[in-house]
Amino acid sequence: MMLKRPRGGLWLELNKTTAAERPIAELKAPARVYLPLKQCKGETPSLLVGRGSRVLKGQPIADGSHGLSCSLHSPVSGTVESIVEYNHPVGGKSMMAVISNDRCDMPYKAVQSRTDSAEGIIARVKSAGIVSSNDFSKPYWEKLRRFRERKVNTVIINAVEVEPYICSSQKIMDELPDVTVAGLELIMKCVGAKKAVLAVSDDIPEEVSRGMAEAAHLIDIELTIAHIPPKYPNGDEQFLMRALFAHEIEAQMKKGGKRPEVCFVYPQDCVNVQRAVNDGVPQITRIITVAGDAVTNPQNIEVPIGTKISDILNYCGLSFDPDRVVLGSPMRGVAIQSLDVPITKSVGAVLALKAAQRRNTKSICINCGKCVSVCPQGLLPNYIAMRAVKADFEALKGLNIDECIECGSCAYICPGRMPIVELIKNIKKAAI
Ligand code: SF4
Numbered sequence: 001m002m003l004k005r006p007r008g009g010l011w012l013e014l015n016k017t018t019a020a021e022r023p024i025a026e027l028k029a030p031a032r033v034y035l036p037l038k039q040c041k042g043e044t045p046s047l048l049v050g051r052g053s054r055v056l057k058g059q060p061i062a063d064g065s066h067g068l069s070c071s072l073h074s075p076v077s078g079t080v081e082s083i084v085e086y087n088h089p090v091g092g093k094s095m096m097a098v099i100s101n102d103r104c105d106m107p108y109k110a111v112q113s114r115t116d117s118a119e120g121i122i123a124r125v126k127s128a129g130i131v132s133s134n135d136f137s138k139p140y141w142e143k144l145r146r147f148r149e150r151k152v153n154t155v156i157i158n159a160v161e162v163e164p165y166i167c168s169s170q171k172i173m174d175e176l177p178d179v180t181v182a183g184l185e186l187i188m189k190c191v192g193a194k195k196a197v198l199a200v201s202d203d204i205p206e207e208v209s210r211g212m213a214e215a216a217h218l219i220d221i222e223l224t225i226a227h228i229p230p231k232y233p234n235g236d237e238q239f240l241m242r243a244l245f246a247h248e249i250e251a252q253m254k255k256g257g258k259r260p261e262v263c264f265v266y267p268q269d270c271v272n273v274q275r276a277v278n279d280g281v282p283q284i285t286r287i288i289t290v291a292g293d294a295v296t297n298p299q300n301i302e303v304p305i306g307t308k309i310s311d312i313l314n315y316c317g318l319s320f321d322p323d324r325v326v327l328g329s330p331m332r333g334v335a336i337q338s339l340d341v342p343i344t345k346s347v348g349a350v351l352a353l354k355a356a357q358r359r360n361t362k363s364i365c366i367n368c369g370k371c372v373s374v375c376p377q378g379l380l381p382n383y384i385a386m387r388a389v390k391a392d393f394e395a396l397k398g399l400n401i402d403e404c405i406e407c408g409s410c411a412y413i414c415p416g417r418m419p420i421v422e423l424i425k426n427i428k429k430a431a432i
């Protein structure tokens with residue numbers, strides 16, 4: 001595919017080799033799992049169990065069939081020990097079910113007939129409680145419904161991992177190509193798409209994308225491979241859209257051309273959809289990258305939802321007391337204060353880091369212009385930051401802050417340690 005050269009961005013040291021070379025490990029469920037009912041944006045699902053209820057592995061414990069919500073299932077068989085109020089740093093305030101694991105793995109068997117209609121696939125994804133695997137954490141059935149409404153003609157698998165340590169998409173494609181393309185086929189059927197593109201960062205081994213193309217070919221999907229330079233934030237959907245479809249977008253601007261109707265999916269989404277629709281398995285696990293310079297054995301692991309971060313880090317080992325533990329990616333993730341937090345469906349990585357750059361509002365701009373040169377959106381982050389500090393809303397009007405994708409490139413490069421992204425986020429909130 002012909003790619004448009006991206007503007008701005010950062011060449012980051014990716015540090016993913018050690019985790020990418022190790023096979024995906026499976027973490028056994030701990031003695032207790034902690035399940036915040038609210039696992040995605042939208043409404044909290046209705047609780048189906050109470051203290052003392054016996055549950056089976058895969059049994060629904062909260063029903064998300066009404067409104068914009070997402071069902072929740074038990075990843076273990078055991079007993080509901082308590083229902084408590086909980087404030088998750090990523091998932092927000094919610095009730096949480098604590099389930100003690102009887103270690104018997106007694107499965108819940110839901111009766112499900114085979115389906116391959118669009119409505120059937122959406123219904124199966126909904127009852128499986130799948131949450132979108134990128135950081136926007138929306139109920140996946142709702143995303144599929146919208147893709148279908150938009151009459152999407154091309155599905156793009158976004159496997160462009162250009163942030164340090166993160167390599168779970170690469171490992172999923174490497175080890176589960178058949179499962180991933182079976183999920184892709186279901187998604188294409190559901191949304192009515194005829195074409196599929198796999199966007200991968202250039203640094204991943206050629207055999208990974210070749211394996212995906214071969215697996216797709218076996219089920220009659222011609223997968224076009226697009227190699228993307230491993231520069232941050234090239235995995236951003238807005239960037240990929242511009243890079244892959246520059247000509248169509250230009251034609252549209254000159255009028256007469258049709259805007260390409262595409263949707264982005266992730267390898268983890270494809271696996272979740274395949275398991276839900278073909279195997280009747282709800283989302284009770286997630287494959288995550290566990291890494292960082294404080295981790296002894298960086299690797300990708302399939303972890304039951306509700307496992308505490310402390311259990312995950314104990315499994316991988318810590319060579320140093322981490323200065324910072326981040327849920328999600330290093331550039332956009334959320335630092336947590338306690339390791340007692342459970343993993344939820346929308347968290348794709350746990351990073352334990354030795355030392356982190358501290359930023360504060362007393363930082364100064366020395367007018368070096370570096371933030372301007374790396375901004376992929378062509379904004380003026382220094383101007384925005386200075387006006388945001390003064391809450392000068394009038395001056396901010398002409399600076400297009402809505403176009404900021406909050407990638408963090410400007411703050412990362414800034415020698416004056418200006419907290420530019422925090423300032424932009426706050427000013428966006430204040431402007432609502
Ligand atoms: S990188 Fe930092 S110091 Fe340099 S112009 Fe931007 S805000 Fe100012």
Ligand code: SF4
Binds near residue numbers: 403411424
């Ligand atoms: S966070 Fe916003 S302003 Fe900063 S580089 Fe990214 S897009 Fe530009």
